[in-house]
Amino acid sequence: MKRDCLCLEQFAQTIYKKCECCGRVRDNFFRLNVKDARTKSMIVGSFDLCKECGQNFGDILKVPISTERTVDDFSFE
Ligand SMILES: [Zn+2]
Structure with missing residues (x-):
């Protein structure tokens, strides 16, 4: 699988x-x-x-994902 294309x-x-x-x-x-599988440079599309x-x-691509907010995003109201 050409993982670096995703x-x-x-x-x-x-x-x-x-x-x-x-x-x-x-x-x-x-x-x-x-990304384009042949050139690996051009982005051909995206999914939100x-x-x-x-x-x-x-998990599929085996890249670490974090949805945790960084400390900078916290606000104390
Ligand atoms: Zn969904």
């Missing part, structure tokens, strides 16, 4: 929309960028993914 990136802020994997409308946490699907793809 690049999972995490959004800085979640986007509320339809997940392009499971089709449910919910917060999308991840984007799976699909909800938390569960992003983590599932993380």
Whole structure:
């Protein structure tokens, strides 16, 4: 499997929309960028993914996924 042609990136802020994997409308946490298999440079498309699907793809692609917020994102109100 050409794993390096699939690049999972995490959004800085979640986007509320339809997940392009499971089709449910919910917060999308991840984007799976699909690169051209021959050149491995050009991005040919992408899928926006909800938390569960992003983590599932993380498991499939064996890349570590974290949806934990960094300390900078915490606010004390
Ligand atoms: Zn999903």
